[in-house]
Amino acid sequence: MSRCTIVPPHILERLAHAADADIAASAREALLDADRRLIGRRGHLAPDRVSAGRPRLPLSTIDGGPERLISDAHNATALPGTKVRGEGDPATDDVAATEAYDGLGDTWQLYAEVFERNSLDGRGLPLRATVHYGQDYDNAFWDGTQMVFGDGDGKVFGRFTASLDVIGHELAHGVTEHTAGLMYQGQPGALNESMSDVFGSLVKQRTLGQSAADADWLIGAELLIGELAGQALRSMKAPGTAYDNPLLGRDPQPAHMDDYVDTDEDHGGVHINSGIPNKAFYLVATTLGGSAWEAPGRIWYAVLTGPGISADCDFVTFAGLTVDEAISTYGADSPEAVAVRDAWAEVGVLGATQEPESDPDPRDGDAPTPPAPADVPAGTVVEVTRSGGLIGQTVRRAVALDELPRARAQEWRSVLGSRTLQAIDGRAQASAERTRPDSFCYGVTCSAPPTDVQIPEQHLPDHLRQLFDGTLREDPA
Ligand SMILES: [Zn+2]
Structure with missing residues (x-):
């Protein structure tokens, strides 16, 4: 470098x-x-x-x-x-x-x-x-x-x-x-x-x-x-x-993960596969319009210079970090967060969140075509636990995303779809920082996308902790 x-x-x-x-x-x-x-x-x-x-x-x-x-x-x-x-x-x-x-x-x-x-x-x-x-x-x-x-x-x-x-x-x-x-x-x-x-x-x-x-x-x-x-x-x-x-x-240069070039040349194609994240940034900037150095540049800059990125960061992790950054700065339903999420989906780095991947192609004809809600894979249930704490009690709640208020459900879809939690979990496990006595540990499990993480609270950004606590407290709508 x-x-x-x-x-x-x-x-x-x-x-x-x-x-x-x-x-x-x-x-x-x-x-x-x-x-x-x-x-x-x-x-x-x-x-x-x-x-x-x-x-x-x-x-x-x-x-x-x-x-x-x-x-x-x-x-x-x-x-x-x-x-x-x-x-x-x-x-x-x-x-x-x-x-x-x-x-x-x-x-x-x-x-x-x-x-x-x-x-x-x-x-x-x-x-x-x-x-x-x-x-x-x-x-x-x-x-x-x-x-x-x-x-x-x-x-x-x-x-x-x-x-x-x-x-x-x-x-x-x-x-x-x-x-x-x-x-x-x-x-x-x-x-x-x-x-x-x-x-x-x-x-x-x-x-x-x-x-x-x-x-x-x-x-x-x-x-x-x-x-x-x-x-x-x-x-x-x-x-x-x-x-x-x-x-x-x-x-x-490829513009989509489907065309990612595996090569030993050029340090593994660093000048070739950069086309994929380049296109994602272009999509965010032109979707939002205006000056690209404002929201799009600020999101990218915050991730590049922030504490979440590591030297071996891959595309998926970087994409998840930009989604997190857009959500924490502008809000889960903001045009910024939606643009970032959609851009990474369009270049094939993140799973598409607008169209469920399990949604069968109606042209196939051999699969049942249950009308899934717009952007929720059918039957998505997430289980959240909060363990530890001075009292050592475990609080647990399993909830179908459909039962949650719309904004909260959308935030969960974004978090699960971007595989943000796996990235944080990986960083937390690699971290030399010792577990803090009496602090909480949050667990999230979900079958699709497959998720099973346990994350000490000090590794969670505020907006995720709020999401978990809110979900644990919330009554089904
Ligand atoms: Zn260069």
Whole structure:
């Protein structure tokens, strides 16, 4: 995770065999360089979780602005190169240096003004970037301490500072490294990549003043030049459609779990399967409308920087956390919570909650078709227990969701459907924290979806404890 290349290996591999010798050489150099860096930087920084559980910084304490330092590698590969512009210095006549300086500022502003975060680490980390790295270098990357931009080969790729979402993408890797610390492999790696696309796109949308409906939801559209102008590296709106040409091949990103790509390449397809969570974010943002950095961005940011996420977080767990966050911030029946739940269902990460999975297809004809209530699997009964406490009494109630008030039933469906409880149970069991004497332990069992958990109360968010207590108290309607 300490290193990300914006041009995925599968594209560089393809370019390395291009008929044009210059393009092929540039791509091969980028691949070789990536390999050398990977070997040299295998270890990754432990997440310091500086933001987790800390009171939010009042904006006044981060009024001072970013501290930027732009260097020029003069087409060599030694980092950081020579300083060409520090914070507050006048612009030079080098477009790449100016774009890097401005892009770092735009990125800093998103985190400071929307999320009240002071730079990547939450503590004002200086933002460093090097431009003109290497010869015709077809890449940009985050090396764990700074951003690095190539000039591109001039035929397929132009200079890499031209794309603001790419700058935001690379810096978001720094935020992830300092917070969730998502592993750069498999599903957590694809989530890591998706976070960078999400926050990179948000930097661009906010800087340009675009609503979710106005945004192009493309990553790196400004990088491709010449015949490929108009195509991009990725599309969050329609993963798999960003490019399709003889030079790069066809965009391999899936938009649904049915098409999840199992591969050993690219750290388990981190730049490929990120299409799935990318699409989920796009769906939430466009369903809610308005500015994507508001509710959608805040929900994603809260999960990325919150205490619930772990370095090995998979798609389902992440989805459940965003559902929880939307419910606790906006309410179980809020448009935000519904949009988040539906988005993850639409990309196949969470079971659909609007249509019961057990609902037989009427075209089948061989199964009975009992008209199930709109969004409750027939016969769903949940049993809640609260044990422990000073008195050591166990309180127990089994209830059919249909018997509960509508809002409460809907909250249960969301919680059960998102498999949130299993995720919390797993974290609680892995937690080094000792059980608190005399505290309660809540149990939830349910046959569909299969659920059987026992969770100490200190691991439960308030809204879940309220749900359990309310259910234990409630008389059937
Ligand atoms: Zn990346």
